[in-house]
Amino acid sequence: MAKQQHSLRVHWTSYAALQELPLADQQLMQAARKALAKAHAPYSEFRVGAAILLDNGEIVSGANFENAAYTMCLCAERTALATAVSTFPKAKALVMAITVANPHRPATRPGAPCGACRQVLLETELRQQADCRLLLQGESGEVWELASAKDLLPFYFDGSLL
Numbered sequence: 001m002a003k004q005q006h007s008l009r010v011h012w013t014s015y016a017a018l019q020e021l022p023l024a025d026q027q028l029m030q031a032a033r034k035a036l037a038k039a040h041a042p043y044s045e046f047r048v049g050a051a052i053l054l055d056n057g058e059i060v061s062g063a064n065f066e067n068a069a070y071t072m073c074l075c076a077e078r079t080a081l082a083t084a085v086s087t088f089p090k091a092k093a094l095v096m097a098i099t100v101a102n103p104h105r106p107a108t109r110p111g112a113p114c115g116a117c118r119q120v121l122l123e124t125e126l127r128q129q130a131d132c133r134l135l136l137q138g139e140s141g142e143v144w145e146l147a148s149a150k151d152l153l154p155f156y157f158d159g160s161l162l
């Protein structure tokens with residue numbers, strides 16, 4: 001078989017400030033910021049907040065929940081997604097806003113979701129057969145917008161081989 005080379009492009013939009021985004025997106029990010037204050041992060045002191053806008057109009061949020069047994073730490077994104085699916089199982093996640101705070105070294109750019117959270121975001125998109133737009137913000141600097149979690153995890157694992 002002939003050798004073939006492939007490539008992928010990742011698309012995202014950057015905004016200089018949150019105020020450049022529509023009001024609904026600003027409010028969702030504010031909800032993520034509020035959620036971040038509820039993080040249980042005594043070990044890393046790194047706080048993450050996530051807020052999801054559902055297609056029923058509800059906003060569901062979550063924060064990271066750390067554990068003295070470090071590998072048990074739960075990320076904000078997955079905490080929020082689990083809350084959404086268990087509270088409103090039929091609703092679709094339209095947008096997720098994610099924001100971070102570090103008391104020792106303030107985040108001057110957004111923090112992207114970890115690999116495990118990307119995989120769970122992908123499961124969400126596949127399950128609902130619709131993309132979930134992502135908004136990422138640090139404590140200062142740009143806000144990044146991605147139309148789909150697939151932009152963060154192009155070679156995702158799905159159930160088609162199971």
Ligand code: THU
Binds near residue numbers: 046074076114
């Ligand atoms: N964390 C998240 O909540 N989301 C991510 O996508 C990356 C990391 C949390 C886990 C841990 O509590 C802290 O940030 C430092 O890794």
